[in-house]
Each structure stands twice: as structure tokens, then as C-alpha cells.
Amino acid sequence: MVDWFWRKRRKAPAFRLRSREETQPAARIDLAEFAPQPVEYLARAAYVELSHFEDLSRAVAIAPSIVAKEMLAGAAGAAVDRHRALVALLEARVDDVGVEMDRYRGVVDRFQRLTQGQDWYEATLTCYLAGGFLGDLFLALADALPRELAPAAREIFATNADETFVALFTAAMADNPRLPSRLALWGRRILGDALLVARDVLSLNAAQANAAEEARVEPAFSELVAQHTRRMDALGLSA
């Protein structure tokens, strides 16, 4: 049991949800043309959050200190809250939320399998980067939802746990000089896999998407990648 973390700081940095508005640039991502219909949006987003919760839980289980455990547990609780809010919206629209989520789980299960990581650092970086990237994606897609649904969806994805992760990694990397280069590599891997999930959500099948579609969706992907790069920068990692 490596207790590096709470020995460093007397007070645990509190888990805090931060508004994306505070950190996000003015650039808007316009994905309306590629946005899924409401039921598909809700089912995909709900399953992504359930999977994100599982990843966070795994990170809690292997966390090197109680403080790290409880910061991650806070993030896991927030993921459950998002999942349940999305399921509540879905329940009002379909008979069987399980069947709906099942339709879209393939690509998410694959992503989860590929991004488990070798240890707590990698698993936690996955939570930070994938949670951020997919949260950004669903926030952008919320704009394309019908008027009665869009504000609720935007509110669900209005906050993120970036600050918690930055505090966790700053402490961890101070004690592990060789960690940054390993995590920089791992971060690139996560981005690649997250982009495949995004393409699936947007129904952009690599084999079929034509050049015109690719050109239209490109600015949105660029912005998602830019936000990923900012997350890496916040840890001092090259993206």
C-alpha cells in the first residue's frame, strides 16, 4: 500500500465538479448534422456513463491512498448521477432501457477493454481523458436535441471532474519522475480509441463515410482533440 498521497498534504483537496464553461474556449462544436436521435443519444450517453462509473470504481479499488480513493469515489458518484439522470429521461421515452442501452454497447465495451491500463496511473488517466472527451462530445451533441430535451442534457454534461484529476496526478507525478513519459504515450492511445467511439456515436463508419462528410465533421473533431490536448497540458504531458 503506497500511501504517498495523503502524507504529502494535510488536507485532502476536495472533490469538486467544475463547470465546463469556466475552462472551455469560445469555439462551439457543431455536430447537428451527425447527431443521433433523442432515444439513441440517451441510451448511448447512459451506457457511456455506466461504463465510466465502472472504470472509476476500478480506479478506486486499486488507488494508492485513502484520499485518492475518496476523490475518485466522488467522481464515480457523479458518473452514477449522470447515468441515472439519463436513464430517467430514457424511461420516459421507451419501455425497456436495458434493451436500448444494449444496442449501442459494443463500441463502449470494446473501448473499456482496450483502455483498462496496466496500473492505477493508467486506469486513472483513462478516467480523466475518456470521461472528459466523451463528456465534451455529449455536451456538444445536446445542442442538436429537441428543445424539450436539450437543456436537461446540457445540464447533465455541464460539469466535469477535471480539477480532481489534475490534483491527483500532480501529487503522483511529483514522486515518479519516469511517470510522465509513460502517461504521455498512454494518453495518445486513449485519444485514438476515444475518437473511434465518437465516430460510432456519430454513425461515421470509416469504411463508408465519404470525403464530404469527413470534411464537415472535421472541425468538430479538431475541437474535441484540442480539449483533450488541454487536459494533457494541465498535467504537463505532451499530447
Added chain:
Amino acid sequence: MVDWFWRKRRKAPAFRLRSREETQPAARIDLAEFAPQPVEYLARAAYVELSHFEDLSRAVAIAPSIVAKEMLAGAAGAAVDRHRALVALLEARVDDVGVEMDRYRGVVDRFQRLTQGQDWYEATLTCYLAGGFLGDLFLALADALPRELAPAAREIFATNADETFVALFTAAMADNPRLPSRLALWGRRILGDALLVARDVLSLNAAQANAAEEARVEPAFSELVAQHTRRMDALGLSA
């Protein structure tokens, strides 16, 4: 992937927190004489809830269906909420919540190790029974806290997720005729280990506690066991 669960019922039974008042008997547990001081109470309870969250997360990860996953995820979210509420109360009283929780984790870590279970059914029964038993214990101990703290502590432990678990097991056992006898055994094992945790919380060391102390604490233990028996009954299991 065994999808027995959501195929059975079109609508998922919603996760719901239920007031203990609704189900609990009039009998009050009086543990004032044995109750820990406020900081110890909060640190022990906060760590128990963190551990309970970990157990629930593990049950989510291996759940046989999406519906089971998301019901358990709801219970996990509630455990995180309790943990964080207790940590907030603790932070107002001590410098380092990690150090405080660390003092009392031994018996809880041991309990967690011994009650993992062989499969999802056993792991989930642990969550149901141990979460219920220890929640009852801390609710009873809340009455002995100072006036400025007792109501907050009582509120944290005022609800439980029993209904969710009963729904989960009712569906599971209908499909598994040999499951009840195995789970009945497992339930007895959990009770035995949970009683050891309770003795530690009450600072009743088996080797030292004298006969007079044992006699005074006996009614409280009887009531905790009676509530455990009711939980087993609700699943149709003999306690």
C-alpha cells in the same frame, strides 16, 4: 453474459432509497454506553461507507445484466453520498481525514477480504446484508452523538437500499433453484463477520470484555441480529 434479468421484466424496478422508519420495528437499540466519540464515529462510518462503495462497485462490474448493473450503481452512488457527507462532517473536526480513517480500517479491510464471495450472487448478498447491518449500527450509534451532530448522522443513515436488493434477488432466485440454500449459508457467514466489526466499533474486545458489559450490550446485538433476520426473510432465506 447471462441476461436473465431484464428479459424477465420489461420495466426495470427503479432504484429507490427507502426510509428505515418504514420497515423498522419500534424496538430501539440503546448503545450509548458503548458509542465511540464523534471523530471516531465519523471516521469509522466514513471508512465503512467507502468500503461498502467498493463492494457495490465490484458487484456492478460483474453483474449479469445491465439492469442489475444500474440498480447496483444507484446503491453505490448512495454509498458515496453517505461517505462524502461523513467526510464533510469529519473535515470540520480534524486536520487529516485520511489519517483518522486509517486508524480504524483494519477490521473493515479484514471484513471486506472475508466477505468478497465466490460470484455475483454472494458479492451482492454481502452488499445487502453488510450494508444493512452496519447502516443499522451507525444509525443506532447516532443517538449517542452530541446534539449538534446527531441529527446529521441520523439523516445520513436514515435510508437504505433494501428494496433494490430484494427486487434483484427475487428475480435471480426464480431462475436458480439451488441458489437459496447456498445464499442462506453465505448470509450466516456475513452475519458472523459483521458482528465482529460491530464489536470493534463498540470497542468490545472479545478477550477483555467482561460479563457485565456483555450483558448490557446483548439486547442491542439481538436487535441488530433481528433486523438481519428480517433481511434474510425478505429473500425467503432462513437466517
